[in-house]
Amino acid sequence: MTAHAAVAPEKLLAAPDQASQREISAEIGELHAQLRRREQAGESIRPTVFDFPAYRSSILRHPTKNLRLVDPETVELFSPAFGQRDVAAIESDLTVQHAGQPLGERTIVSGRVTDSWGRPVANQLVEIWQANSAGRYIHQRDQHPAPLDPNFTGAGRAITDEAGEYTFVTIKPGPYPWKNHANAWRPAHIHFSVFGSSFTQRLVTQMYFPGDPLFALDPIFNTIWRPQDRDSLIGVYDHDLTSPEWATGYRFDIVVDGPDATWFEPENEGE
Amino acid sequence: MAVPDRTLRPTPGQTVGPFFAYGVEYDRMHQVVDPYAPGAVLLAGTVLDGAGAPVPDAFVEIFGADTDGRVPRARGAFRRDDHTFTGFGRAFTTDDGRFEFFTRNPGAAPGRAAFFAAIVYARGLPDRLHTRIYLPENAAALAADPLLSALAPGERATLVAERTAEGHLRHDIRLQGENETVFLAF
Numbered sequence: 001m002t003a004h005a006a007v008a009p010e011k012l013l014a015a016p017d018q019a020s021q022r023e024i025s026a027e028i029g030e031l032h033a034q035l036r037r038r039e040q041a042g043e044s045i046r047p048t049v050f051d052f053p054a055y056r057s058s059i060l061r062h063p064t065k066n067l068r069l070v071d072p073e074t075v076e077l078f079s080p081a082f083g084q085r086d087v088a089a090i091e092s093d094l095t096v097q098h099a100g101q102p103l104g105e106r107t108i109v110s111g112r113v114t115d116s117w118g119r120p121v122a123n124q125l126v127e128i129w130q131a132n133s134a135g136r137y138i139h140q141r142d143q144h145p146a147p148l149d150p151n152f153t154g155a156g157r158a159i160t161d162e163a164g165e166y167t168f169v170t171i172k173p174g175p176y177p178w179k180n181h182a183n184a185w186r187p188a189h190i191h192f193s194v195f196g197s198s199f200t201q202r203l204v205t206q207m208y209f210p211g212d213p214l215f216a217l218d219p220i221f222n223t224i225w226r227p228q229d230r231d232s233l234i235g236v237y238d239h240d241l242t243s244p245e246w247a248t249g250y251r252f253d254i255v256v257d258g259p260d261a262t263w264f265e266p267e268n269e270g271e
Numbered sequence: 272m273a274v275p276d277r278t279l280r281p282t283p284g285q286t287v288g289p290f291f292a293y294g295v296e297y298d299r300m301h302q303v304v305d306p307y308a309p310g311a312v313l314l315a316g317t318v319l320d321g322a323g324a325p326v327p328d329a330f331v332e333i334f335g336a337d338t339d340g341r342v343p344r345a346r347g348a349f350r351r352d353d354h355t356f357t358g359f360g361r362a363f364t365t366d367d368g369r370f371e372f373f374t375r376n377p378g379a380a381p382g383r384a385a386f387f388a389a390i391v392y393a394r395g396l397p398d399r400l401h402t403r404i405y406l407p408e409n410a411a412a413l414a415a416d417p418l419l420s421a422l423a424p425g426e427r428a429t430l431v432a433e434r435t436a437e438g439h440l441r442h443d444i445r446l447q448g449e450n451e452t453v454f455l456a457f
Contacts, residue, residue: 006367009327013289046456047283048398055286057395060321061446067400067456070418074380076388076457078342080334080359086349116277125349129294139290155294157349191288193295199334199388200457204399206285223397224283232282257281259457260274 010141014179015056021217024181027054028222035225047229054219056180072259077198077266082125082159092158094128094170095151102152104133104171106247109235113164113194113254115201117263120164121256127193128168129155135174135188144177169247175214187214187221196256198266207252208234284398289328291392292363299351301362303333303374310338313439314404314432315371318364318391321447325368329393331444332361333372333404336385340378376406384412384419386430391444391454401455404442405431418455426453 019027031052039045050062095102109128113121131137131154134146138153154173158166176186189206196202208221215221215230224230232255241249287295304311314333318326335358336342348357358377362370379385386405405413413419419427429452432442445452 006325006327009289009366012327046398047281048285050397052397055395055397058286058397059395060324061326061393061395062397063400063451063454064321064447065451065453067454068418068422069456072457073383073386073388075334075336075342075358075377075386078334078344080348080357081344081346082349083346085346114279116279116281117275118278127295129291137290138293142290153293191285191291191294193287199390200401202332202390202399202401203282203284204287204392205282206288220286220288220397223285229280229283232280233285253282255279255282261457263274264272 010143012057013141015181017056019181021181021183024054024184024219025217028219032222032225045225047226048224052219052223055223058223072198072200072261074266076200077261079124079195079197079199079201082195083123084159087125087157087159092156092166092168094154094156094168097153098151100151102132102149102171106169107172108167108169108241108243108247108249109190109207109252110165110167110241110249111252111254113160113166113256115196115262116255116257120160120162121197122160122162122164124160124195124197126158126160126166127156128170128190130170130173130190131176133171133174135176137176146174172209172248175212180219185214185217187212187218192254194254194256196258198258198262201256201258201262203254203256205254206233209250210234210237286394286397287330287392289394291330295330295361296363297349301360301370301372302351303358303360303372304356305353306373310375311373312376313371314374314387314442315369315439316442316444317368318370318393319368319443319445323448325364326393326446327364327366327368329364329368329391329396330361331364331370332359332390333374333387334359335374335377335387336380338375338378340380340385379409379412384409384416391446393446396446400446401457402444402452403430403455404440406440407431407434422453425450429453
């Protein structure tokens with residue numbers, strides 16, 4: 001058994017020091033500057049850094065050693081197989097899961113999942129979850145005193161088609177206050193969980209909306225330290241995807257990463 | 272055949288945050304097999320932080336070969352039918368940081384050591400972490416494993432599960448600190 005008594009998870013949400021936004025922003029700037037210096041000195045630094053103390057809850061939860069580079073074994077080059085059997089078509093429309101229509105800006109989010117060579121990731125699972133238009137999650141531990149929407153849960157699933165395309169219909173989420181520091185607000189975002197063609201390509205990320213004034217202030221967004229990598233998480237408004245008299249449209253393409261071995265079709269050694 | 276240059280920049284990962292439960296939960300997600308099916312083993316452990324405290328808002332995914340070493344290709348990991356082995360499971364940690372799976376002992380690929388591929392996600396963890404959970408049996412295969420044999424004994428121990436007297440598997444995951452689990456990049 002562990003030496004520590006378990007603590008109710010909601011008690012862990014508030015960082016003990018409650019720094020000001022000014023202090024957190026200064027920390028983010030300093031961390032990014034350090035990372036740039038390390039890269040200039042020849043170090044290879046991954047796009048999302050684990051050790052990013054401005055995101056306070058990461059302090060005791062990030063690994064301190066470098067990830068161990070390893071050649072994937074057979075099982076890691078396959079991915080769990082999903083299909084239409086696993087997900088009903090209706091699960092990709094988050095606006096029709098209840099008796100009435102949810103409040104907020106109806107939005108179509110669509111994109112293509114590919115590998116880094118541009119090949120489609122077909123027949124794979126995409127899961128999303130998000131706050132409602134008022135910035136409230138339906139999760140029982142969310143204590144933000146914004147209204148729940150009885151017509152919106154905020155969870156969806158889709159299976160990519162042969163071209164790797166997925167589409168969700170949802171409501172644009174609101175910004176969300178959290179307790180990383182005093183007056184901390186997260187930019188509006190949708191959580192994405194994506195399975196690649198290989199377990200090594202598994203990706204969980206967040207999609208943002210263009211022009212959000214909270215980008216520079218947010219320690220989670222800024223755990224991605226290069227501006228061009230952060231930009232890749234911002235959905236692109238697409239007027240061709242916008243549907244007349246009905247919904248705005250955003251495009252969010254996703255590129256799953258994988259080692260060179262994922263270029264080849266894996267051979268099932270067990271067969 | 273040479274691998275061509277990559278043309279697209281990979282999408283970076285982000286934390287799952289605190290409120291993933293309603294987004295990624297599904298029925299019997301931790302039951303890769305029925306708990307009462309012949310050959311079912313319990314794979315259980317605790318996710319711990321750098322202070323040794325349990326992490327109550329994490330989840331773990333496993334993907335493993337079937338007992339004969341074959342990698343499952345069957346669909347249905349999301350809609351369990353109680354007879355198709357898909358090899359994939361997902362388990363949230365409890366308030367005590369504990370996760371549990373019911374699954375089968377994976378078989379090894381020829382000449383290899385048997386393991387579950389595993390991924391850890393948590394609030395406060397900026398990106399997902401890959402690791403492996405090896406079965407403790409077959410000392411020769413473990414000694415010859417390309418990853419394990421390159422590790423110091425202490426590091427190696429963080430990747431090998433313990434077999435309990437009941438035949439179950441026990442395996443803790445330490446995100447940080449003494450006996451920090453070895454996490455992988457490919």
